Amino acid sequence: MASPIIAPFPATRLRRLRRTANLRAMVSEVNLTPANLIWPIFVTEVAGAEGEIASMPGVQRLTLDGARRAAERAARLNIPAICIFPHSDQDLKTEACERAWDPDNIGNRAIRAVKETVPEMAVMTDIALDPYNANGHDGIVQNGEILNDETVEALVRMALAQAEAGADILGPSDMMDGRIGALRGAMETAGHKHVAILSYAAKFASAFYGPFRDAVGASGRLVGDKKTYQVNPANRGEALRCVARDLAEGADMVMVKPGMPYLDICRAVKDEFGAPTFAYQVSGEYAMLEGAIRNGWLSRDAMTESLLSFRRAGCDGVLSYFAPTVAEMLA
Numbered sequence: 001m002a003s004p005i006i007a008p009f010p011a012t013r014l015r016r017l018r019r020t021a022n023l024r025a026m027v028s029e030v031n032l033t034p035a036n037l038i039w040p041i042f043v044t045e046v047a048g049a050e051g052e053i054a055s056m057p058g059v060q061r062l063t064l065d066g067a068r069r070a071a072e073r074a075a076r077l078n079i080p081a082i083c084i085f086p087h088s089d090q091d092l093k094t095e096a097c098e099r100a101w102d103p104d105n106i107g108n109r110a111i112r113a114v115k116e117t118v119p120e121m122a123v124m125t126d127i128a129l130d131p132y133n134a135n136g137h138d139g140i141v142q143n144g145e146i147l148n149d150e151t152v153e154a155l156v157r158m159a160l161a162q163a164e165a166g167a168d169i170l171g172p173s174d175m176m177d178g179r180i181g182a183l184r185g186a187m188e189t190a191g192h193k194h195v196a197i198l199s200y201a202a203k204f205a206s207a208f209y210g211p212f213r214d215a216v217g218a219s220g221r222l223v224g225d226k227k228t229y230q231v232n233p234a235n236r237g238e239a240l241r242c243v244a245r246d247l248a249e250g251a252d253m254v255m256v257k258p259g260m261p262y263l264d265i266c267r268a269v270k271d272e273f274g275a276p277t278f279a280y281q282v283s284g285e286y287a288m289l290e291g292a293i294r295n296g297w298l299s300r301d302a303m304t305e306s307l308l309s310f311r312r313a314g315c316d317g318v319l320s321y322f323a324p325t326v327a328e329m330l331a
């Protein structure tokens with residue numbers, strides 16, 4: 001960026017352009033619109049599990065009917081995309097994770113329900129085995145090790161079932177090596193060449209996913225942590241290599257996750273690669289902000305300010321549990 005020329009005070013008074021709302025609007029450098037939002041929703045097949053998630057006040061596990069109503073609400077608010085997360089029956093979770101590629105698993109039923117209700121809604125999925133895995137990991141576990149190549153095969157099956165169900169965007173969040181190329185190849189040969197991939201490329205091993213694991217019922221199951229496949233929070237260079245690798249394997253869009261603690265990574269990804277770049281304002285970030293807002297410690301403007309920070313850091317859009325509330329505030 002060229003250095004701005006600034007005449008000495010009083011010729012320059014930066015407050016001149018901050019004086020009225022209209023002047024401020026004229027010189028706003030980035031903006032936030034509903035088109036920048038992707039709304040993640042939780043859909044359950046378990047009777048009685050619907051309703052509010054304790055660690056995410058204001059966020060509900062939805063039934064299939066609830067998912068249909070969410071799609072209609074998103075459409076009314078001009079939110080272009082919904083991301084579906086399944087909450088599946090604990091008793092049906094297995095070590096081989098077969099239900100992940102069952103055409104009638106709750107995730108795939110939710111994809112069909114949303115596409116039937118609002119065909120133009122962009123439906124994004126999550127590709128990782130954790131919602132269907134008896135041990136809560138994103139990959140297949142053998143003797144305590146998370147197997148890479150066997151997991152990639154399972155993820156391809158999972159993705160094909162999602163594409164059959166009508167998904168527009170696949171969201172591999174598993175962090176196995178080689179999955180983007182494998183998914184892209186499988187989509188091309190199976191006739192799903194238009195299905196896009198938004199890779200969770202720079203996904204860090206974060207403490208901020210805690211409430212999400214409650215939401216999908218993976219918390220009690222998970223033994224150990226995800227540090228052998230998710231990126232060390234200390235590693236910017238490694239995160240950029242993940243993004244480069246995923247783009248080279250055919251990712252259409254890339255994501256940084258979590259969001260606010262990793263805004264430096266967002267900026268670096270956008271500057272370095274120029275690809276469509278998204279951030280995930282994850283469950284723990286939502287819980288912090290919403291908890292403080294509910295206590296009266298922060299004003300509701302903290303929601304829009306936090307989302308604007310992603311736009312300023314170069315993101316094209318943000319996955320946020322605040323999506324519908326913020327879209328209402330912007331309307």
Ligand SMILES: NCc1[nH]cc(CCC(=O)O)c1CC(=O)O
Nearest residue numbers: 128138173208209212282283284
């Ligand atoms: N692979 C699963 C997945 N997909 C999205 C999230 C987190 C989302 C959030 O915290 O809001 C996670 C959790 C994890 O990696 O343990």
